[in-house]
Amino acid sequence: MQNIDWGSLPFGYFKTDYNVRCYNRNGAWGKIEVSSSEYINIHMAATCLHYGQEAFEGMKVFRGADGKVRIFRWEENAKRMQRSAEGIMMAEVPSELFIEMITKVVALNEKYIPPYGTGAALYIRPLLIGSGPQVGVKPADEYLFMIFVGPVGPYFKEGFHPVKMQIVRDYDRCAPLGTGHIKVGGNYAASLKPAARAKEEGFASVIFLEAKEKKYIDEAGPANFFGIKGKKYITPDSHSILPSITNMSLRQLAADMGLEVELRHVTVEELGEFDEAGACGTAAIISPIREIFDRETGKSFTYGEGEAGPYSTKLYNKLRAIQYGEESDPYGWTTVLDI
Ligand SMILES: Cc1ncc(COP(=O)(O)O)c(C=O)c1O
Numbered sequence: 001m002q003n004i005d006w007g008s009l010p011f012g013y014f015k016t017d018y019n020v021r022c023y024n025r026n027g028a029w030g031k032i033e034v035s036s037s038e039y040i041n042i043h044m045a046a047t048c049l050h051y052g053q054e055a056f057e058g059m060k061v062f063r064g065a066d067g068k069v070r071i072f073r074w075e076e077n078a079k080r081m082q083r084s085a086e087g088i089m090m091a092e093v094p095s096e097l098f099i100e101m102i103t104k105v106v107a108l109n110e111k112y113i114p115p116y117g118t119g120a121a122l123y124i125r126p127l128l129i130g131s132g133p134q135v136g137v138k139p140a141d142e143y144l145f146m147i148f149v150g151p152v153g154p155y156f157k158e159g160f161h162p163v164k165m166q167i168v169r170d171y172d173r174c175a176p177l178g179t180g181h182i183k184v185g186g187n188y189a190a191s192l193k194p195a196a197r198a199k200e201e202g203f204a205s206v207i208f209l210e211a212k213e214k215k216y217i218d219e220a221g222p223a224n225f226f227g228i229k230g231k232k233y234i235t236p237d238s239h240s241i242l243p244s245i246t247n248m249s250l251r252q253l254a255a256d257m258g259l260e261v262e263l264r265h266v267t268v269e270e271l272g273e274f275d276e277a278g279a280c281g282t283a284a285i286i287s288p289i290r291e292i293f294d295r296e297t298g299k300s301f302t303y304g305e306g307e308a309g310p311y312s313t314k315l316y317n318k319l320r321a322i323q324y325g326e327e328s329d330p331y332g333w334t335t336v337l338d339i
Helices: 074-087 095-108 185-200 245-256 269-273 310-323
Strands: 019-025 033-035 054-056 059-063 069-072 121-130 142-152 163-168 205-209 217-220 224-229 232-236 260-264 276-281 285-294 300-302 334-336
Touching: 019 095, 054 074, 054 185, 069 095, 069 310, 074 095, 074 121, 074 245, 095 121, 095 142, 163 185, 185 205, 217 224, 217 232, 224 245, 224 269, 232 245, 245 260, 245 276, 245 285, 245 310, 276 310, 285 310
Parallel strands: 163 205, 163 285, 232 260
Antiparallel strands: 019 033, 019 142, 054 121, 059 069, 059 121, 069 334, 121 142, 205 217, 224 232, 224 276, 276 285, 285 300
């Protein structure tokens, strides 16, 4: 076990001992390589550097109450990465290779898996890049798939405490028929400026609107948005939203709690009708929202008295308990890694 202050880890890069890599050349995946270098040697004309042929995933591994190491819904991340690859014409990573490499890199870095009870987890970052050279705008003929890991604390320094978010109208994260539904780097590049400005202005994150009509909520920074209205769990549906695996799971848990689940357009005006609001994703599960400020109209929507609402709290606790193996996992969402 490493001598790490697990309880105060940030959500950030943490050097561990090994990463794993695999190349796709001439249309075939090669052997898995283990590396202890944090660097990759890459051709200067690689398509990932010029034309954005890059996709990634973000997942977590948890040390459970029973000492077992669990990964959450990895099949969904594998499928999403395949959709990302297909969307920008990269070689797809088969699910079997995806989980084999995860298992290997987690086993190699086992001492960095945070102990149960610290609230920390081991973050897994699969990365797929076009590594072959091109000068014309064309897909590469060589791809590198690699995975690194590192222990992380919660994404928002506030943890499970309500944050303030800001609606932006002068930036879009993606185009209506663009790449918002897949996890490719360009979407994140486009979000950097409004996110940095929101931080400077005192907000934890931005809320992007659907770019065509600017009427509907799209995403809450690098997370999906949801609201609770009476006995309903409501979350936006749009082609430009990344389908969050956390949101997919919360929808199921919400239905199990007797909430009606609605996946549909959510207008800015409707924000005024919610009892609770939150952002959801792997990094934080749920970040409850206490205020949404519309930067252009100056209008504010507020939720609760500074504490997370009852449904958000229940949903958060339930999903967390499944991930840490504290409660039964009726849908088989977790897989115990044999490491
Ligand atoms: C843009 C965006 N939306 C939503 C999510 C949440 O997805 P997930 O719950 O699969 O982590 C993420 C994080 O991966 C994201 O980057």
